[in-house]
Amino acid sequence: xxxxxxxxxxxxxxxxxxxxxxxxxxxxxxxxxxxxxxxxxxxxxxxxxxxxxxxxxxxxxxxxxxxxxxxxx
Amino acid sequence: xxxxxxxxxxxxxxxxxxxxxxxxxxxxxxxxxxxxxxxxxxxxxxxxxxxxxxxxxxxxxxxxxxxxxxxxxxxxxxxxxxxxxxxxxxxxxxxxxxxxxxxxxxxxxxxxxxxxxxxxxxxxxxxxxxxxxxxxxxxxxxxxxxxxxxxxxxxxxxxxxxxxxxxxxxxxxxxxxxxxxxxxxxxxxxxxxxxxxxxxxxxxxxxxxxxxxxxxxxxxxxxxxxxxxxxxxxxxxxxxxxxxxxxxxxxxxxxxxxxxxxxxxxxxxxxxxxxxxxxxxxxxxxxxxxxxxxxxxxxxxxxxxxxxxxxxxxxxxxxxxxxxxxxxxxxxxxxxxxx
Numbered sequence: 001x002x003x004x005x006x007x008x009x010x011x012x013x014x015x016x017x018x019x020x021x022x023x024x025x026x027x028x029x030x031x032x033x034x035x036x037x038x039x040x041x042x043x044x045x046x047x048x049x050x051x052x053x054x055x056x057x058x059x060x061x062x063x064x065x066x067x068x069x070x071x072x073x
Numbered sequence: 074x075x076x077x078x079x080x081x082x083x084x085x086x087x088x089x090x091x092x093x094x095x096x097x098x099x100x101x102x103x104x105x106x107x108x109x110x111x112x113x114x115x116x117x118x119x120x121x122x123x124x125x126x127x128x129x130x131x132x133x134x135x136x137x138x139x140x141x142x143x144x145x146x147x148x149x150x151x152x153x154x155x156x157x158x159x160x161x162x163x164x165x166x167x168x169x170x171x172x173x174x175x176x177x178x179x180x181x182x183x184x185x186x187x188x189x190x191x192x193x194x195x196x197x198x199x200x201x202x203x204x205x206x207x208x209x210x211x212x213x214x215x216x217x218x219x220x221x222x223x224x225x226x227x228x229x230x231x232x233x234x235x236x237x238x239x240x241x242x243x244x245x246x247x248x249x250x251x252x253x254x255x256x257x258x259x260x261x262x263x264x265x266x267x268x269x270x271x272x273x274x275x276x277x278x279x280x281x282x283x284x285x286x287x288x289x290x291x292x293x294x295x296x297x298x299x300x301x302x303x304x305x306x307x308x309x310x311x312x313x314x315x316x317x318x319x320x321x322x323x324x325x326x327x328x329x330x331x332x333x334x335x336x337x338x339x340x341x342x343x344x345x346x347x348x349x350x351x352x353x354x355x356x357x358x359x360x361x362x363x364x365x366x367x368x369x370x371x372x373x374x375x376x377x378x379x380x381x382x383x384x385x386x387x388x389x390x391x392x393x394x395x396x397x398x399x400x401x402x403x404x405x406x407x408x409x410x411x412x
């Protein structure tokens with residue numbers, strides 16, 4: 001359980017790093033300032049949601065691997 | 074600074090002793106009105122008064138009101154008002170759920186609605202209630218003004234229901250919240266956010282005082298009104314203190330519990346509607362059930378390989394909470410590090 005919490009912590013730190021260094025830098029140009037901002041915000045939000053889904057999938061796999069044996073024992 | 078220290082001492086004492094003094098009276102009143110539920114893990118199935126939420130909310134409102142009066146024309150007062158309104162609304166949601174059995178979706182939706190005053194006060198004063206950026210350790214922050222409102226609306230139901238879902242055995246919810254909230258206060262102090270650290274103190278002391286009556290063998294249960302009040306206040310502190318990530322880390326064991334539950338049940342349901350994930354041995358210890366369709370929870374995992382007493386399970390959860398609290402404090406230190 002301690003390992004599971006530790007892995008979750010590392011995933012939060014890594015996910016935050018990717019969001020800040022890569023996703024937040026996304027910008028769109030050519031449609032006017034307001035539309036550019038709106039499109040960029042939507043793209044960022046979609047990527048952030050995909051990250052959360054990926055995070056849940058990874059944890060789910062991890063959970064099954066670590067805990068299934070424990071439950072069946 | 075001296076004034077802040079005196080205020081910290083006063084609100085801590087007020088928060089602790091209001092719960093300490095009111096709860097015995099509440100236990101008697103609930104007993105007289107036969108508002109009690111069976112403690113399913115207790116030998117003989119004793120009836121335990123519920124809910125303790127009124128004592129918890131009274132202590133929070135009184136101690137935060139004291140803080141409000143100490144600094145009458147201070148910028149932090151808007152944060153205190155936002156916290157008091159949202160926390161009170163979460164209490165009302167829990168109290169309704171304590172009195173009537175409502176659907177699984179009622180609580181998340183009603184808690185989301187209780188976050189609206191916090192959003193509106195933040196829109197009214199865009200500088201002093203919350204900062205619509207999400208800050209991560211080491212890497213910095215992301216500006217998400219529109220998305221941040223969604224985070225607030227989600228945060229209160231998540232923290233509220235997370236604490237509610239870990240309230241499964243004597244003393245766990247209040248003990249866990251004591252550890253998590255003091256970890257959060259330490260993190261706020263490390264990040265030099267002294268105003269919100271001060272505002273957060275009542276949460277830790279209210280939880281600690283309530284733990285005295287909630288610990289094994291419980292004399293009172295917090296009920297949904299108590300658990301949702303504690304969880305919602307924790308969520309509000311995370312937002313007004315700009316420590317969303319740190320707060321989530323301190324809460325990890327409870328988040329894991331909710332995650333395990335939701336990923337095994339695969340829908341939002343009332344806990345009363347599901348099979349018990351644990352059962353009892355002949356010597357009345359608690360052990361994981363063999364039923365395949367019972368949900369996987371934190372407690373079920375802790376007793377999967379070995380049976381434990383209720384008290385031992387509580388202390389195992391508290392050790393996990395301390396571990397997460399340490400990670401949260403490390404994260405607070407990392408907030409000052411930039412690459």
